[in-house]
Amino acid sequence: MSLHRYDIRLLYGDYIRAGLGMIATIAPIAIMRPDWPIAMMLGSIGLLCFYFVAQTYIRHRTVVGIDDEGIFIRGINTVSFRWTELSRFNLNYYSLRRDRLNGWMELTVKSGTRTITFDSRLEDFVVIVRRAHAAAKANQLALNGITQANLLALRIY
Structure with missing residues (x-):
């Protein structure tokens, strides 16, 4: 079994951008006490930045595991399934x-109602794509043109 995580160094930029966004929107509300329309606008942007921080933290804590039998993702939720159950494989750019x-x-990748999605910042992303693609081929899944083009870009045939 191999375990894969997001490298914290690749997430620093997301943490910094979201943190600065929160400071830039919440600080004026706390310091200047603007009229409610401006406070609502700044507060909404601040909430959006907070959501981005939360998503980055979830990504930071995520672990993806693969072996010959299947795949799992552990984070806030745990989702797992066997490769033989794979029913959808999409690779988007x-x-x-x-x-x-x-x-x-x-x-x-999807099996029934269980879906696992992650991006290319995950360590060894191409290794996981190769293994999932092998399962998709074994399960005779039809791949859309976008997925096929992206597989070619990764030199996976």
């Missing part, structure tokens, strides 16, 4: 720029 550079991939 997301970019914030039009040039499609500096993006990230996200793998979603």
Whole structure:
């Protein structure tokens, strides 16, 4: 069995951005006591930043395990299933720029109602994608064109 986590060094930027966002929105409310429309706007943005901190913390605490039998993810919830139960395999690429550079991939595997999703910042992401792809092939799952193109980008055939 191999265990995989998110490297804290890759999450520092998320923690810093979200923390600064919370400070930049909550501090003016506490110090200046603005009128309610401005306070509501700043408070809403502050809550969004808090949500981002919480999501980053969950990612930080997440552990993904794979072996020849199946996959599991442990974090706030634990989800696991056998590779033979795999019913969906999607690999998507997301970019914030039009040039499609500096993006990230996200793998979603599903069995019945159980879904596991994680992004390419997870250590040994390609190893996990290879193993999940092998299971998808063994289960004769149809892969959409986007997933196939992203597999080719990772040199997984």
